[in-house]
Amino acid sequence: MIYSKITGTGSCLPQNVMTNVDLEKIVDTTDEWIQERTGIKQRYIATDEESTGSLGVGAAKKAIEAAGLSADDIDLIILATTTPDKIFPSTACLIQKELGIKNCPAFDVQAVCTGFVYALSIADKFIKTGSAKTALVIGAETLSRIIDWKDRNTCVLFGDGAGAVVIQASESPGILSTHIHSDGSYEHLLRVPQGVATPELHKSHKKPFIEMKGNEVFKMAVKTLGRIVDETLAANNMQKEDIDWLIPHQANIRIIAATAKKLKMSMDRVVVTVDQHGNTSAASVPLAFDLAVREQRIKPGETLLMEAFGGGFTWGSVLLKY
Ligand code: ACO
Secondary structure, three states, X not given: OOEEEEEEEEEEOOOEEEXXXXXXXXXXXXXXXXXXXXXXXXXXXXXXXXXXXXXXXXXXXXXHHHOOOOHHHOOEEEEEOOOOOOOOOOHHHHHHHHHOOOOOOEEEEOOHHHHHHHHHHHHHHHHHOOOOOEEEEEEEEEHHHHOOOOOHHHHOOEOEEEEEEEEEEEOOOOEEEEEEEEOHHHHHHEEOOOOOOOHHHHHOOOOOOOEEOHHHHHHHHHHHHHHHHHXXXXXXXXXXXXXXXXXXXXXXXXXXXXXXXXXXXXXXXXXXXXXXXXXXXXXXXXXXXXXXXXXXXXXXXXXXXXXXXXXXOEEEEEEEEO
């Protein structure tokens, strides 16, 4: 049996930090409200010189270096993003060019905040079927560019950044299971209502922004993430106590705490970065993962559960031995 094993991680954050106090000057909000309702203290916001692609390249280079490889070794690139630099080519292709890699397949995956879990699930299947040996899987976003900075319901929540992993074919585990789901009937609760090919777009000059019914999304996220934990444990014939680390999507500390409670896991076994990064959508899980790896909190051989929930709705999990 071929497994895919994570052999390198990396991340990259924009230069600019925006604190809750900075936001108080832009919209009718307070540091106290943001921290109490979300756990967020600050987020990073891309400068005009930074983009999803440049942040993705920064994270990818660190992951390749951490794996002890060179860019030439990569034979598959998958980028999870909802904020691509261009309509086409895909930002994965732009990253491929910057890394000087030729010929390998490179493509974007769009599953909003679950994007990295989707991308890792796809890369795992490429490796398990022998179609790739060394894959670069990236989550990179500049959500700040699709935020209405006048809307306090959403602008306080999001941030920019990128995280990446290198996964390689291995005889030992590795990724134990991936589960991905979606239900498009919830589109009205969380969306950016326009795209480049929206039929009425040519008549409107309105810039597209994130719209979210936060409270309803919150309830669905808690319920659905509880279900994905059960599904993952059952599929692997594992108990809650078999999980060493939870690496959740970083949308809201209260959603993260609810999933930890479901796992009967103390919060010191949960990687939390939402306070520092806000919600970086597809970048949040690999960013959190890289931070914990570099701080040597996560050790080789430990069992990790990654999970995410986002627009679509989409949701999913990756269970792996590090
Ligand atoms: N500052 C001050 N007050 C605010 C702010 C703010 N920034 N934003 C909203 N409020 C007010 C509201 O207007 C409301 O006031 P009202 O009672 O007078 O009407 C009050 O605070 C409560 O608003 P709620 O929306 O009910 O607050 P809630 O406790 O639900 O927190 C939040 C809102 C943080 C958005 C939460 O619902 C949440 O985290 N939702 C889930 C987000 C998520 O997981 N999204 C999925 C991933 S994102 C993706 O895929 C792109």
